[in-house]
Amino acid sequence: MSSETEQTVFLSDYSPSPYAIEKVELEVEIAPEVARVHAWLTISPREGTAPGTPLVLDGDELMLDSIALDGAPLVLSAYASTPRALTLIEPPARRFVLETSVKLAPEKNLRLMGLYRSNGTWCTQCEPEGFRRITYFLDRPDNLAVYRVKMIADAALAPVLLANGNLVEQGDAGNGRHFAVWDDPFPKPSYLFAMVAGDLGSIHDEFTTMNGRKVALGIYCAHGKEDQCLYAMDSLKRAMAWDERRFGREYDLDVFNIVAVSDFNFGAMENKGLNIFNDKLVFAKPETATDADYANIERVIAHEYFHNWTGDRITCRDWFQLCLKEGLTVFRDQEFSSDERSRPVKRIEDVRVLRAAQFPEDAGPLAHPPRPDHYKEINNFYTTTVYEKGAEVVRMLATLLGEAGFRKGMDLYFERHDGEATTIEAFIKCFEDANGRDLRQFQQWYLQAGTPRLAVTENYDAGTKRYTLDFTQTNPPTPGQPEKQPMVIPVKFGLVGPNGAPATWTGVSGGNVADDLIVLDGASARITFEGVANRPVPSLLRGFSAPINLETNLSEADQLFLARHDSDPFNRWQALQEIATALLTRAARGMNWTGESVAALAAALAETVAAPGLDDAFKANVLGLPTEANIARVLASDVDPDAIHRVRVQLIEEIARQIAGALQAAYAAGSVDGAYSPDAAQAGKRALRQAALAFLVRGGVGGAAEIAARQYQAATNMSDRFGALAAIAANWTADAPALLADFRTRYGEDPLVFDKWLALSASPADDGALERVRAILAAPDFPRNNPNRLRALVGSFASGNPVQFARADGAGFRFVADFVADVDKRNPQVASRVLTAFRTFRTYEPVRRAAAEAALKNLADAGGLSRNVADILERTLSG
Ligand code: 0A1
Ligand code: ZN
Numbered sequence: 001m002s003s004e005t006e007q008t009v010f011l012s013d014y015s016p017s018p019y020a021i022e023k024v025e026l027e028v029e030i031a032p033e034v035a036r037v038h039a040w041l042t043i044s045p046r047e048g049t050a051p052g053t054p055l056v057l058d059g060d061e062l063m064l065d066s067i068a069l070d071g072a073p074l075v076l077s078a079y080a081s082t083p084r085a086l087t088l089i090e091p092p093a094r095r096f097v098l099e100t101s102v103k104l105a106p107e108k109n110l111r112l113m114g115l116y117r118s119n120g121t122w123c124t125q126c127e128p129e130g131f132r133r134i135t136y137f138l139d140r141p142d143n144l145a146v147y148r149v150k151m152i153a154d155a156a157l158a159p160v161l162l163a164n165g166n167l168v169e170q171g172d173a174g175n176g177r178h179f180a181v182w183d184d185p186f187p188k189p190s191y192l193f194a195m196v197a198g199d200l201g202s203i204h205d206e207f208t209t210m211n212g213r214k215v216a217l218g219i220y221c222a223h224g225k226e227d228q229c230l231y232a233m234d235s236l237k238r239a240m241a242w243d244e245r246r247f248g249r250e251y252d253l254d255v256f257n258i259v260a261v262s263d264f265n266f267g268a269m270e271n272k273g274l275n276i277f278n279d280k281l282v283f284a285k286p287e288t289a290t291d292a293d294y295a296n297i298e299r300v301i302a303h304e305y306f307h308n309w310t311g312d313r314i315t316c317r318d319w320f321q322l323c324l325k326e327g328l329t330v331f332r333d334q335e336f337s338s339d340e341r342s343r344p345v346k347r348i349e350d351v352r353v354l355r356a357a358q359f360p361e362d363a364g365p366l367a368h369p370p371r372p373d374h375y376k377e378i379n380n381f382y383t384t385t386v387y388e389k390g391a392e393v394v395r396m397l398a399t400l401l402g403e404a405g406f407r408k409g410m411d412l413y414f415e416r417h418d419g420e421a422t423t424i425e426a427f428i429k430c431f432e433d434a435n436g437r438d439l440r441q442f443q444q445w446y447l448q449a450g451t452p453r454l455a456v457t458e459n460y461d462a463g464t465k466r467y468t469l470d471f472t473q474t475n476p477p478t479p480g481q482p483e484k485q486p487m488v489i490p491v492k493f494g495l496v497g498p499n500g501a502p503a504t505w506t507g508v509s510g511g512n513v514a515d516d517l518i519v520l521d522g523a524s525a526r527i528t529f530e531g532v533a534n535r536p537v538p539s540l541l542r543g544f545s546a547p548i549n550l551e552t553n554l555s556e557a558d559q560l561f562l563a564r565h566d567s568d569p570f571n572r573w574q575a576l577q578e579i580a581t582a583l584l585t586r587a588a589r590g591m592n593w594t595g596e597s598v599a600a601l602a603a604a605l606a607e608t609v610a611a612p613g614l615d616d617a618f619k620a621n622v623l624g625l626p627t628e629a630n631i632a633r634v635l636a637s638d639v640d641p642d643a644i645h646r647v648r649v650q651l652i653e654e655i656a657r658q659i660a661g662a663l664q665a666a667y668a669a670g671s672v673d674g675a676y677s678p679d680a681a682q683a684g685k686r687a688l689r690q691a692a693l694a695f696l697v698r699g700g701v702g703g704a705a706e707i708a709a710r711q712y713q714a715a716t717n718m719s720d721r722f723g724a725l726a727a728i729a730a731n732w733t734a735d736a737p738a739l740l741a742d743f744r745t746r747y748g749e750d751p752l753v754f755d756k757w758l759a760l761s762a763s764p765a766d767d768g769a770l771e772r773v774r775a776i777l778a779a780p781d782f783p784r785n786n787p788n789r790l791r792a793l794v795g796s797f798a799s800g801n802p803v804q805f806a807r808a809d810g811a812g813f814r815f816v817a818d819f820v821a822d823v824d825k826r827n828p829q830v831a832s833r834v835l836t837a838f839r840t841f842r843t844y845e846p847v848r849r850a851a852a853e854a855a856l857k858n859l860a861d862a863g864g865l866s867r868n869v870a871d872i873l874e875r876t877l878s879g
Contacts, residue, residue, distance in 0.1 A: 007376050007377075007867065008374050008375070008376050009319075009374060009375055009376070009378075010373065010374045011318070011320040011372070011373040011374065012373065014317070014318050014320075016046060016142065017046070017138050017140065017142075017143060018045060018046055018049040018053045018055070019043050019044065019045055019046060019049065019053075019055050019091070019138065020043065020044050020046055020138075020143060020145075021041050021042065021043050021137065021138050021143055021145050022042050022043070022044060022095075022145055022146070023041070023042035023145055023146055023147075023148075024039065024040075024041055024042075024137075024145050024146070024147045024148070024149075025039070025040040025041075025147075025148050025149075025150075026038065026039050026040075026135070026147070026148070026149040026150065027149075027150045027152070028149060028150070028151050028152070028195065029152045029153070030106075030122050030151065030152065030153040030154075030158060030197050031153070031154065032107070032157070033105065033107060034103055034104070034105060035103070035104045035105075035106055035115055035122070036065075036101060036102075036103050036104075037101065037102050037103075037104060037134055037135050038099070038100075038101045039098075039099065039100050039101070039135040039136070039137075040097055040098075040099050041097065041098045041099075041100075041137070042095065042096075042097050043055070043091070043095070043096055043097070043098055044094070044095045044096075045091070045093055045094070049093075051093035052090050052093075053091075054087050054088060054089055054090065054091070055087065055088040055091045056085055056086075056087045057085065057086040057087075057088075057132075057136040057137055057138060057139075058084070058085065058129070058132040058136065058137060058138065058139040058140075059081075059082070059083055059084050059085055059086055059132050059133075059136045060083070060084060060113075060114070060129065060132045060133045061083050061133060062083055062084075062086075062102050062132070062133070062135070062136060063083065063102060063103060064081040064086060064100060064101075064102060064136070065100075065101045065102055065103060066099075066100065066101045067079060067081075067086075067098070067099065067100050067101075068098075068099040068100075069088075069091075069092070069096055069097070069098055069099070070092075070096050070097055071097070071099070074088075077089070078090070081136075085136075086100065086136035100135065100136055102135060102136070104133075104134065106122055109133070110785050110826040110827055111826070111827055111828065111829070112125055112263055112264065112265050112787070112827060112829070113125050113126075113129070113130040113133055113265070113829075114126070114130045114131070114132075114133025114134050115133070115134055115195070116263070118261040118262050118263035118264070119222065119261070119262045119263070120157075120198060120199065121196065121197070121198030121199075121200065121222075121259075121261055122153075122158065122195070122196065122197040122198060123194075123195070123196045123197075123198075123259065123261050123276055124193065124194050124195050124196070124271075124276070125264070125265065125269060125276065126190060126191045126192070126193050126194065126271070127191040127192070127269060128141075128191055128319055128322075128378050128379065129191075129378065129379075130191070131190035131191060131193055132190075134193075137190055138190075139190050139191075140189070140190075140318065141189040141190075141191055141315055141316045141317065141318060141319065141421055142189070142316075142317045142318060142421040143189060143190065144187035144188060144189060144315075144419070144421060145187055145188070145190075146183075146184060146185060146186070146187055146188075147163075147164060147165070147183075147184045147188070147193060148168075148181065148182070148183045148184075149163045149164075149181070149182050149195060150179055150180070150181045151163060151179060151180050151181075151182070151195060151197060152173045152177055152178070152179045153177060153178070153179075153197045154176055154177055155176055155177060155178040156176065156199075157198075157199060158197035158198050158199060159178075159199055159200075160196070160197065160198055160199065160200045160202070160220060161178070161179070161180035161196075161197050162180075162182070162194075162195070162196040162197075162220070162257055162259065162274055163180075163182035163184075163193075163194060163195045163196075163274060164182060164184040164188070164192070164193060164194055164271060164272045164273045164274050165182050165183050165184025165185065165186070165253060165272065165273050166182065166183055166184075166185075166253060166254050166255060166273075167180060167181070167182055167255070168181050168182065168183045169181040184253075184272055184273065186252065186253075186272060186312070186313070186419075187419060188272050188312060188315070189315050189316075189421065192270070192271050192272045192311075192312055192315075193271065194269070194271030194272075194274040194276055195274075196220070196259045196261075196274065196276065199223070200220040200221060200222065200223070200259070201220070201221055201222065201223040201224065201225065201226045202218050202219060202220045202221070202226065203218070203219050203226050203229050203230065203233060204216065204217065204218050205217045205233050205237065207236075207237055207240050207241075207251070207256075209240075209244070209250045209251055210244045210250055211250060213250075213251075213254075214254075215240075215251050215253070215254060215255065215256055216254060216255045216256075217233065217236060217237070217255075217256050217257075218255065218256075218257045218258070219232055219233055219236075219257075219258045219259075219260070219282065220257065220258070220259040220260065221259070221260040221279065221282065221283070222260070222262075222279075225260070225279075225283055227285065228282070228283040228284055228285050229260070229282055229283065231284045231294060231297060231298070231678065232258065232277075232281075232282045232283075232284070232297055232301050235297060235298040235301040235302060236256070236258070236301050236302075236305060238298075238302075238340065239301060239302035239305045239306065239336060240305060242302070242336050242339065242340075243305070243306060243309070243332075246335065246336075246339070247309070247332070247407075247410060247414075248411070248414075249308075249309045249414070251308065252308070252313070253272075253273045255273060256273055256275075256305075257273065257274050257275070258274075258275045258276075258277055258282065258301075258304075259274070259275070259276050259277065260277050260278075260279035260282035260283065261276060261277070261278070261279060262279050262751065262786065262788070263785070263786055263787065263788075264276070264277070264278035264279075264787065264788075265787050265827070265829045265830065266278065266382065267281050267300050268281055268300050268301075268303070268304045269304065270303075270304045270305075270307030270308070270311050270312060272308070272312050275304045275305070277300070277301075277304070278788065279752070280293075280752050280755070280788055281296060281297050281300045281301070282297065282301075283752060284297055284678070286676040286678075286716075286717040286718065287716075287717065287718060288718050288747065288750055288752060288753050289678075289718055289752075290718050290719045290722050290723075291678055291682075291683035291686055291687065291719045292719075293718075294678035294683070295337070295341070295678075295683070298337065298340065299333050299336075299337050300333075302332075302333045302336045302337070303329055303330065303332075303333040306329050306332045306333060306336070307325065307329050309414065310325055310328045310329045310332060311325035311326075311329060313414075313418055313419065314413070314414070314417045314418060314419075314420060314422060315420075315421045315422075316421060316422070316423075317421045317422055317423050319375070319378045319381070320371055320372055320373065320375075321371065321422070321423050321424055322378075322381060322382070322386050323370040323371050323386045323387075323390035323393075323424065323446065324371075324422070324423065324424050324427055326382075326386050326387050326390055327370060327386065327387065327389070327390015327391050327392075327393055327394055328390070328391075328394050328427075330387050330388060330390060330391035331390075331391040331394040331395055331398075334346065334350055334391060334395075340680070341680035342615050342617055342618070342680055342684070344543075344569035344570055344615070344618060345615055345617040345618050345621065345680075345684070347543055347544060347570050348569075348570060348573050348618070348621045349621070350388075350391075351544045351570070352621075352624075353384075353388060354384075354388050354389070354392065354547060355630060355633070356627065356629055356630060356633075357384040357388065358384040358385055358388045358389050358547070359451050359549075359633055360629070360633050360839065360840050361383060361384055361385055361836075361839060362385060362389070362449060362450055362451045362478070363450070363451060363476070363633070363636070363840075364839040364840050364842070364843075364879060365479060365839060365842070365875050365876050365877075365878065365879020366383075366836060366839045366872070366875055366876065366879065367385070367449040367450060367478040367479055367879075368381070368383070368385060368449050368478075368479075369385075369446060369447050369448055369449045369481075370385055370386055370389050370390045370393060370445065370446050371424050371446040371447060373447075376867065376870075376871040377832075377867045377868050377871040379828075379829055379832070379868055380832055380868060380871050380872055385449070389547055392546070392547040393445045393446060393547075396442075396445065396488075396490050396545070396546055396547075397409070397431060397439075397442070399490045399492065399517070399545055400442070400488070400490050400517075400519065401431060401435055401437070405431075405434070405435045405437075406431070408434040408435060409430050409431030409434040409435060410430075411434070412430040412431075412433060412434045413427060413430040413431075416430060417430075424443070424446050425443070428442070428443055428446075441485070441486075441487075441488050441521055442488045444484075444485050444487055444488070445487060445488075448475065448478075448481060448484050448485065448487070449478035449479075449481055450475055450476045450477070450478040450481070450484065451476070451547065451548060451549055452473055452474070452475050452487050452489065452546075452548045452549070453473070453474045453475075453476065453548065453549045453551060454471060454472070454473050454489060454491075454520070454541075454546075454548050454549070454550050454551070455471070455472045455474075455551045455552075456469055456470065456471050456472075456538075456540060456550065456551070456552045456553070457469075457470045457552075457553045458470075458538055458552070458553065458554075460532070460535035460536070462535070465530070465531055465532055465533065466528060466529070466530055466532070467495070467505070467528070467529040467532040467535070467536060468510075468526055468527065468528045468529070469518075469526070469527045469529075469538060469540075470524070470525075470526050471491075471518075471520055471524060471525045471526075471527070472523065472524045473486050473487065473489065473520060473522075473523055473524065474523075475487065479875070479878075479879050486520075486521060486522050486523045487521075488519065488520070488521045489519070489520040489521075489546045489548060490517055490518075490519050490520075490545050490546055491517070491518040491519075491520060491540055491541055491545060491546065492516055492517055492518075492541065492542040492543055492545040492568075493516060493517070493518055493538060493539060493540050493541070493542060494516060494538075494539045494542065494566075494567065494568065495529070495532070495536035495537070495538055495539070496536055496537045496538075496539055496561070496562065496565055496566060496567075497533075497534060497536055498534050498535075498536075500564070500565035502567070503532055503533070503534070503536035504531075504532075504533075505529040505530060505531050505532050506530050506531030507529070507530040507531060508527065508528065508529050508530070509527075509528050509530075510525060510526045510527045510528045511525045511526075511527045513527060516542070517545075537554070537558045537561050537562055537565075538552075538554075539562055539566045539567075539568055539571045540552065540571075541571075541574075542568040542570060542571055543568060543570045543571075544570055544574075556579055556582070556597060556600065559575040559576075559578050559579050560575070560579070560600055560601075560604055562575040563575040563576045563579075563604050563608065564604065564607070569614075569615075569618055572608070572622075573618065573621055573622055576601070576604060576605065576608070576622055577625075577626055579597070579600075579601050579604075580601060580625050580626055580651070581626045581630070581631065581634055583597055583598065583601070583651060584625075584626060584631045584644070584647055584648055584651060585631055585634050585635055587647035587650070587651070588631060588635060588640070588643045588644045588647050589635070590643075593651075598651065598654050598655065598658075599658065601655065602654070602655040602658040602659050603658075603659075605622060605623065605655065605659060605662075606658075606659040606662035606663075608622050609622065609623065609662055609663070609666045609688075609692070610662055610665065610666075615684055616670065616681075616684035616685050616687065616688040617680065617683065617684035617687050617688070618684075619666070619688050619691070620684065620687035620688040620690065620691040621691075623663075623666075623688075623691035623692060623694075623695050624691060625648065625651070625652065626648075628641065628644045628645055628648060628802050628803070629802055631644045631648065632644055632802065632840070632843065633840075635843070636843055637843055638843075638844075638845045639840075639843045639844050639845060639848075640844075640845050640848075641802040641803045641806045641844075641848075642803060642808075644802070645765055645802070645803050649698065652695060652698045652699045653698075653699045653700055655695075655699065656695055656696055656698070656699020656700070656701050657699065657701070660696065660699075660701045663692045663695050663696050663699075663701070664692070664696065666688055666689070666691075666692040667689050667692040667693055667696065667707070669688075669689075670685045670686065670688045670689025670690075670692065671685075671689065672685050672686060676716070676717045683719070686719045686720065686723070689720075689723075690719070690720075690723035690727075693707065693708055693711065693723065693724065693727050694723070694726070694727040694730065697727040697728065697730075697731055697733075698727070698730060698731060705728065705731070705733050705735075708724045708725075708727045708728050709724070709728065709735060709739065711723075711724040712724035712725050712728070712739055718753075718756075721743075722756060725739055725740070725743055725760060726760060729760045729761075729763070729764050730763075730764060731764075732764045732765070732766035732768075736764070740757065740760060740761060743756075743757055743760075744757050751783075751786075751788070751789070752788075754789070754792075755788055755789065755792035756792075758776065758789065758792035758793040758796065759792045759793070759796040759800070761773065761776060761793070762792075762793050762794070762796040762797040762800070762801060763796050763797070763800045763801045764801070765801060765802075765803035765804060766804075767804075769797065769801055769804040770797075770804055770807070770811055770812055770815060773793060773794065773797050773815070774815065776793055777793060777794070777819070784823075784826075785826060785827070787827065787829075787830045790823060790830055790834075791830065791833075791834070794816065794819050794834055795833070795834055795837075797812070797815075797816070798816045798834055798837035799837045805837065806844060806848050806852070808847050808848055808851070809851070810848075810851030810852070810854065810855060813838070813851055813852045813854075813855035813856075814855045814858075816834065816835075816837060816838075816855075817835075817855040817856065817858060817859040819834065820832075820834055820835045820859060820869060821859055821862055821865070824865055824866050824868075824869045828866030828867070828868035828869060829868060831866065831868065831869050832866070832868035832869045832871070832872045835869060835872045835873065835876070836872060836876075838852055838855075838856060838876050839876055841853065841856070841876070842879075853877070856873060856876060856877055857877070859873060860873055860874075860877065
């Protein structure tokens with residue numbers, strides 16, 4: 001493996017480019033096999049640039065065809081060109097126009113960065129460094145320019161021609177070709193450039209902004225899928241209205257277009273005025289999309305739309321600031337979903353994702369701060385830390401400042417930085433200035449990696465009526481950061497009195513406490529409450545007010561009390577999770593649980609599921625016991641996935657036996673009358689029904705598997721059908737193979753349903769899983785270049801099947817490593833993402849740890865790896 005240290009980019013090396021590209025005019029001729037890109041770049045030296053300073057433009061796999069300066073061809077000695085760079089040796093010391101032309105081969109572009117072809121449609125992906133695969137450019141986010149692009153293509157092959165901004169001209173281009181000119185008046189970085197050409201269907205609508213401007217909305221897709229875009233359109237309009245209401249943000253162009261494509265490395269992309277989406281995040285109809293798919297579409301449509309202000313109008317100075325747009329925009333989409341659906345349920349679901357994905361990243365060799373200070377490959381930093389932890393940091397800011405204070409800071413941010421490429425520091429400064437607060441220490445959240453641990457011990461003195469909470473914060477070391485500063489941790493809390501009502505106190509000292517918020521900023525603190533009549537049970541970190549690991553000395557009885565009485569729904573859910581996690585982690589270490597503990601947990605679950613006044617979706621979450629991955633994360637060392645799987649199934653069996661009646665009642669109560677609707681209430685009912693069914697089947701309760709099979713056959717929507725099949729597949733019961741085969745044929749060639757089948761085939765823990773996955777992948781017609789298919793199959797196996805991926809014989813590890821080596825030749829982004837499944841390999845018990853390490857070393861020794869894969873591999877092995 002090449003160590004490639006020379007490739008490392010450091011934040012501390014940031015300096016503005018000596019030149020600025022102010023205006024971009026492109027003429028792109030698109031034809032099968034080849035596209036010709038002609039660019040006219042208006043360039044000025046920045047103030048202070050010494051005359052004669054060379055101008056170096058970025059390229060990636062480019063071949064220069066022609067070059068001219070202010071209309072005159074350049075002599076060979078005036079420039080140097082390679083596939084990766086174009087250098088003007090001595091540019092004029094004044095504004096000039098550089099004209100270049102290059103040819104591209106979109107059909108051969110399997111990396112899906114730059115201009116490529118997906119199912120016949122030409123489309124682009126430029127974030128973070130794809131524009132340099134289209135033309136030589138200052139491909140960095142701090143170069144803001146206005147763009148005008150003329151697209152020319154065969155009128156039959158590509159009747160639809162789209163780019164950023166507004167359509168200003170279109171017409172005939174001769175020889176059966178036509179053209180369109182798009183103009184984007186908003187200065188933007190190159191990563192937001194986009195272009196689409198193809199034969200596409202579309203749906204159209206209109207949105208009237210808060211100031212009465214009409215915006216034409218369009219969603220483009222493969223012909224025949226138009227009716228599956230309606231929910232996305234509805235989500236878009238709701239998102240536009242919400243951003244006006246909640247943040248005062250109005251849309252700014254006359255058109256907003258979305259295009260759904262089948263080959264896409266990520267979820268979607270916020271190109272100015274022309275969002276491009278992975279089609280799985282656009283298409284939905286009840287027969288083929290689950291409730292979760294609908295919720296995801298709503299969320300991502302909103303996310304990309306919200307980027308128009310947090311990302312496009314205000315962008316990032318450099319890629320180290322990625323979290324500036326991503327963390328903030330995830331926070332905004334989480335808030336949107338909370339307002340459109342159930343806030344507590346959304347919070348529980350987001351925290352589940354955070355713990356499942358971000359906490360392990362933060363605890364392993366790939367840990368990095370939300371705002372890293374160096375990277376080798378920026379594509380490897382589109383991580384759950386930048387996105388989800390980034391959103392948590394913004395959420396803490398909102399908690400610390402309160403709703404009004406947070407809004408004041410946001411308003412100032414939009415006012416002060418509109419039209420700029422800026423930094424995390426500038427963002428924080430807006431909240432400081434708007435609120436008169438010092439947030440320097442808070443900023444550590446952006447700079448320090450790792451999940452803080454907060455230990456709390458509580459003590460009540462009946463004699464003095466004094467209640468104390470002792471907090472100790474530790475910040476574990478992470479790669480490159482052995483020592484840490486204490487963080488500012490907002491702990492939302494309540495003291496719950498013996499009857500379940502809030503306990504009161506007459507005085508509090510020893511820390512920063514106001515209303516329901518304790519703010520900790522030192523390594524330790526003792527908070528003392530005076531005049532507390534009886535020993536309360538503390539409900540701490542309500543709503544998961546900080547992304548930390550909280551360790552309390554609360555007893556099982558206290559947790560059960562909170563599960564019943566806490567007024568904070570998040571902590572009610574959390575209390576039950578804690579009890580289950582404690583039982584499961586101890587059992588995985590060979591320490592048996594007591595019958596009383598299991599019975600108490602079972603009773604609390606049954607009671608919660610039957611309780612009136614609680615959200616169905618909340619109850620469904622309560623029935624979702626900690627995942628195997630979560631148990632492994634808490635164990636943190638000497639992990640044996642077989643043991644975890646075994647004890648988890650045992651616990652479910654024991655509980656299911658005890659509360660089968662309550663589960664059956666929940667299942668029965670969850671049936672939905674009337675037509676399918678993806679709304680939160682109906683989806684919640686189905687989720688509860690599904691959770692009860694999964695519990696019953698997994699628990700081996702007599703007749704449950706048959707009920708699931710019947711539900712599978714009778715289902716009239718994908719949520720019910722998929723839910724039943726998932727319950728059956730997870731258990732790998734005798735009829736699982738036949739039902740999966742039925743599922744495979746029932747939906748014909750629908751690729752998004754095929755992905756569901758792939759995932760269900762890859763994730764069961766049975767010993768046949770690896771062979772199944774191998775056989776599917778080896779089929780000659782398996783679409784081996786489509787990221788969705790590859791992720792659904794091998795991604796699900798590597799990240800969603802802990803037992804079989806981490807087989808003790810190492811076969812799972814070897815399979816995934818071989819897959820990574822193979823896919824890397826075509827699509828390094830997909831390859832490196834799959835490889836991150838190894839990030840927790842050092843937490844395995846010795847046999848598996850050695851097997852994983854051998855597979856990784858073997859991959860390294862083979863050589864010829866992309867920078868993407870080499871970077872992940874190197875960090876995984878050295879961390
Ligand atoms: N900015 C997009 C994420 C994205 C990143 C890279 C991509 O291609 C390699 C595509 C999309 C978002 O946050 O949705
Ligand atoms: Zn984003």
